Amino acid sequence: MSAFVAILGRDLRLAGRTGADALTLVLFFVMVGAVTPFAIGPDRVLLNTLAPGIVWIAAFLSMLLGLDRLFRADEDDGTLLLLRQAAVPLEAVVFAKMLAQWLLTALPVLIASPLLAILLSMDMAIWGKTLLALLLGTPALTAFGTIGAAVTVGLKRGGLLGPVLMLPLAIPVLIFGVGAITAADGSTAAVLFLAALSLVSVAFCPFAAALALRVGSE
Amino acid sequence: MTGPNPLLTVENLALARGGRQLFAGLGFSVAPGGLLLLRGPNGAGKSSLLLTLAGILRPAAGRLDWHAEEPPKLHVLSHQPGVKPRLTLLENLSFWRAVNGPSGIAPQAALDRVGLGDLGALDAGYLSAGQTKRLALARLLVTDRRLWLLDEPLAALDAEGDTLVARLIADRVAAGGAVIAATHDDLAGATQTLTLGAA
Numbered sequence: 001m002s003a004f005v006a007i008l009g010r011d012l013r014l015a016g017r018t019g020a021d022a023l024t025l026v027l028f029f030v031m032v033g034a035v036t037p038f039a040i041g042p043d044r045v046l047l048n049t050l051a052p053g054i055v056w057i058a059a060f061l062s063m064l065l066g067l068d069r070l071f072r073a074d075e076d077d078g079t080l081l082l083l084r085q086a087a088v089p090l091e092a093v094v095f096a097k098m099l100a101q102w103l104l105t106a107l108p109v110l111i112a113s114p115l116l117a118i119l120l121s122m123d124m125a126i127w128g129k130t131l132l133a134l135l136l137g138t139p140a141l142t143a144f145g146t147i148g149a150a151v152t153v154g155l156k157r158g159g160l161l162g163p164v165l166m167l168p169l170a171i172p173v174l175i176f177g178v179g180a181i182t183a184a185d186g187s188t189a190a191v192l193f194l195a196a197l198s199l200v201s202v203a204f205c206p207f208a209a210a211l212a213l214r215v216g217s218e
Numbered sequence: 219m220t221g222p223n224p225l226l227t228v229e230n231l232a233l234a235r236g237g238r239q240l241f242a243g244l245g246f247s248v249a250p251g252g253l254l255l256l257r258g259p260n261g262a263g264k265s266s267l268l269l270t271l272a273g274i275l276r277p278a279a280g281r282l283d284w285h286a287e288e289p290p291k292l293h294v295l296s297h298q299p300g301v302k303p304r305l306t307l308l309e310n311l312s313f314w315r316a317v318n319g320p321s322g323i324a325p326q327a328a329l330d331r332v333g334l335g336d337l338g339a340l341d342a343g344y345l346s347a348g349q350t351k352r353l354a355l356a357r358l359l360v361t362d363r364r365l366w367l368l369d370e371p372l373a374a375l376d377a378e379g380d381t382l383v384a385r386l387i388a389d390r391v392a393a394g395g396a397v398i399a400a401t402h403d404d405l406a407g408a409t410q411t412l413t414l415g416a417a
Contacts (some may be wrong), residue, residue: 002316003316003317003318003319005316006312006313006316006317007313007317010302010305010309010313013305013309014302014304014305017304017305018304076298077298077299077300077301077302078296078297078298078299078300079298079300079302081269081272081274081294081296081298081300082294082296082300082314082357083317084272084273084274085272085291085292085293085294085318086291086317086318087291087317087318087319088317217274217275218274218275218276
């Protein structure tokens with residue numbers, strides 16, 4: 001357990017000392033919301049209709065920005081190789097890094113979501129649903145992104161390929177993420193499916209990513 | 219050549235990388251107290267052999283017998299030191315101690331041992347190549363593991379650093395551990411030498 005906490009804590013500490021990464025993600029997320037009304041026009045009804053999709057697209061793209069750094073730095077300085085001899089299995093190492101990645105890329109997006117809600121003139125009820133949908137759906141995006149990052153860590157231009165690989169996996173998250181926001185009151189099917197998607201992906205993706213890391217290093 | 223109860227026995231090992239066979243039919247054993255030197259020209263497969271022993275690379279043929287139910291955890295010192303800039307030296311060592319297990323000496327004691335005792339609070343990004351190597355060596359001390367796999371342990375070190383490595387290896391070997399080192403340099407106390415890529 002201490003190894004798991006150490007890996008999680010180290011990734012958070014390193015990100016905290018760099019500082020700029022989380023801010024870049026938030027800035028990107030908010031900027032998408034800020035420029036959309038200018039592109040669409042000041043039609044509040046149309047903006048309200050499109051807002052759930054815009055939020056999910058902004059969240060998805062901003063989370064992609066941080067994907068490449070998940071394993072890249074550890075691969076470059078030899079840490080990833082040494083972690084293969086850690087007291088915990090590689091799957092636990094991947095899970096710790098995946099959790100850190102969610103805290104560093106998804107949590108800032110969740111925190112910044114009220115700002116986007118204002119920019120897209122959402123009402124409180126819709127923002128509440130958006131927050132819940134992001135909370136339930138972003139773990140799946142992070143988990144799928146972890147596989148993409150693991151598969152491409154050994155490739156020189158892997159930063160471009162990772163997001164492309166995870167795109168098909170991310171589509172259901174986006175569909176049900178938007179569905180969870182736009183569903184009629186009392187309908188929980190999309191929310192439950194989103195939660196299930198995240199639970200299953202978070203449970204299985206560390207194994208798939210660890211396998212990809214093992215195969216990639218051979 | 220080796221003791222009666224080896225830590226590791228390698229039989230008929232073959233390894234290919236990028237379609238090129240590096241070696242085949244390799245066999246040796248490493249016993250407690252042993253220092254095996256891997257020698258050979260660049261590209262002979264010394265580093266690859268170490269990575270194979272560490273379970274990173276899969277051999278094309280042959281067998282690694284660890285004489286245990288499962289392969290033990292090893293210490294690996296590779297070309298990349300596993301040192302994080304933006305973390306202090308002590309934070310780097312504390313991380314590895316937590317990740318690998320706290321069975322060795324304390325991080326500050328390990329830094330003292332490798333001659334970096336006064337730099338514990340320094341950002342590791344400010345270290346020279348030789349100091350970074352010393353920090354990587356200190357990582358081997360914060361967790362006690364019997365077998366060390368060292369790839370060019372003397373690279374980037376000054377004469378004092380060479381002595382330090384020799385002393386650390388001697389201590390490891392004297393404590394009943396074993397060391398396999400790929401090196402072009404001389405290391406005292408070798409019990410075996412294996413030359414790869416020999417005609």
